[in-house]
Amino acid sequence: MMKDQPSERRCIAILVDNEAGVLARVIGLFSGRGYNIDSLTVSEVDPQKHTSRITIVSNGTAMILEQLKAQLGRLVPVQKVVDMTLDHDSVERELALVKVKGTGEKRVESLRLSDAFRAQVIDTTHESFVFELTGSPSKLDAFVNLMRPLGLVDVSRSGVAAIARGSEGM
């Protein structure tokens, strides 16, 4: 009955007490129970209340994903678990730093494409650029793929940050 369920992508936001070991607890839960992590971001969001927000993109069957949320909810330092995909109409953004090396026509083409993607040049030499690009994960994928034949050297991505649309919280 479970074998036939299709795999889905989910973005899950977790508010946690910012205390030692809390990220290890969350990650340990994923590795220990065999859940997938496609991306993960974490940062303190409320210094007064010592609250951090962890955003995890995962995939699995609906049953696994419900189980994953229930398991997260069981961790003592976890304040709240919110399914940003299922329970909210949310916006997702990710930041990428992309280094491209090249000269001549390829260098010009990479700059032209970066403009089309509204990327910023944040570092340059005579033969390289570092682009800063923000957008949905799929936009970043597309940009990185375009840079590949133009001399892609390295990519650093932040992982997904997500927030609910509208005036309500989360």
Next chain:
Amino acid sequence: MKANKDASHPRMTGAEIVIQALIDQGVDVIFGYPGGAVLPVYDALFEHDQIRHILVRHEQGAVHAAEGYARSTGKPGVVLVTSGPGATNAVTGLADAMLDSIPIICLTGQVATRLIGSDAFQEADTVGITRPCTKHNWLVNDVDTLPKIMHDAFYVATHGRPGPVVVDLPKDIQFAEADYTGPSNEGHRNYQPQVKGDPDKIEQAVAAMANARRPLFYTGGGVINAGPEASRRLRELVQLTGFPITSTLMGLGAYPASDPQWLGLVGMHGTYESNNAMHDCDVMINIGARFDDRVTGNIEKFSPGSKKIHVDIDPSSINKTIMVDIPIVGDCAHVLAAMLEVWKRKKIKKDPSMHRDWWQQIDTWRARNCLSYQQKGQVIQPQYAIERLYALTRDKDVYISTEVGQHQMWAAQHFKFEQPNRWMTSGGLGTMGYGLPAAVGIQIAHPGSLVIDIAGEASVLMTMQEMSTAMQYDLPIKIFILNNQYMGMVRQWQELLHDKRYSHSYTEALPDFVKLADAYGGHGIRITCADELDAGIQEMMAVDKPVLVDCMVDQQANCFPMIPSGAAHNEMILSDQDEPTEISEEGKMLV
């Protein structure tokens, strides 16, 4: 303890704070083993006589003893061990308590904070190692936070689904001073488990129960953990509805085994009637059980036609392996009370005609007499040994612990429990070596009672050193070994799954258990034939000190009935005489 202006917040060292918190939490006994990194706490303990310390012989034994204490009393068990090997030795016990939901507070010594991470002597990353096998753990790096952490530790261990917690105490924190604060009633900022069930869901559940033609209660350790009131309410509800009831290994005793509505154990070695009733029921009422794989067998074929009600205090237990129709998150005692209230309010009458066919069907299953065995001649059948043990101890105030394996299943099948908290066994983790130290903890909690560890000769050797603990504290525990010289359950699986290739499951060199008992200062009894059995058991009970009974049993006996791996509840093997069942390739992968 130094004087302080504020009497409610006296100034203390970290070590004193630990002891004071234990006293304020109502702890009267702890199980432990000293070592360098925990000496300040031991020093503070030296001055207090409110807390009794039981010195074990191995830290695993400390945790199992605390588990035995906790399960037989309903109170949390407390453990005190040192850093490094002290903590790692405790890990098996913690994992055991985690899987069986036993409230344990384990205090571990740690190297001084400035040495953490330097590979110091007896340093281990205790919070790292115990993170997946505890409900929560704390490394105390500021003595000012220690009082709250101590009280939080008790709160987390005992609220919601109970479980083990670890408080890791660096040595400098034990010496540092802070203001002590007593327990508060505020609970925990985040951790507030849902105790009361959703009233709408409870109404739905009762409606489904009222209309059921083939209902079945399937109960588990959650009923025991919810306290004696939960067991009383379960009995009332089962009587009121007239439904049959079965239970997991963890739930034995919540419902009296002598009652006609009781079908016996469910699962891999459960009764024919219980497992067939699970398969064929139309409404399954799961109270405090977790659809464990030992119970469900092949989940694809598990109880295909039933509407399933699941009461569990842990939301993550719901729909984990089996999708249910009516999930109710809450404490069993509360939900059972609410179910009773709705049933009575709606004036639902027990209608015997509605379930007559169902009970008739159950009676035909019962008529198979699935637990029967042949006791012929003088070779003792292990089932017979358990039956005699049960018969001869019926009028006693008896507590049973077990090790893990065939003897454990035979005990679950043939020893009948009438009360909760009388049956202590390692269910989830299946920890060989659990029973002897657990018996130590049980006997500490119930000094005048008869405490028996029903053991196998392989399991009991894993923690045999706790005989020495039993001697030190004059604990007259009885260790009743069903000795077949094999790791019996391993041998049984090798027979069924590996063409009788008995790879390393036979113990060539066993100690002389009678001499071993003598060596510890206890009493040893050997039983070699059926005629000696009753006298041996009588002697065991008559001797007022730790007793090792070496009961030699049939080496080839197998534990039946059995649901083979990968099979459904209605595909049980009842005996060796059954047609050999072909175990599927998929089934062989399962444990």
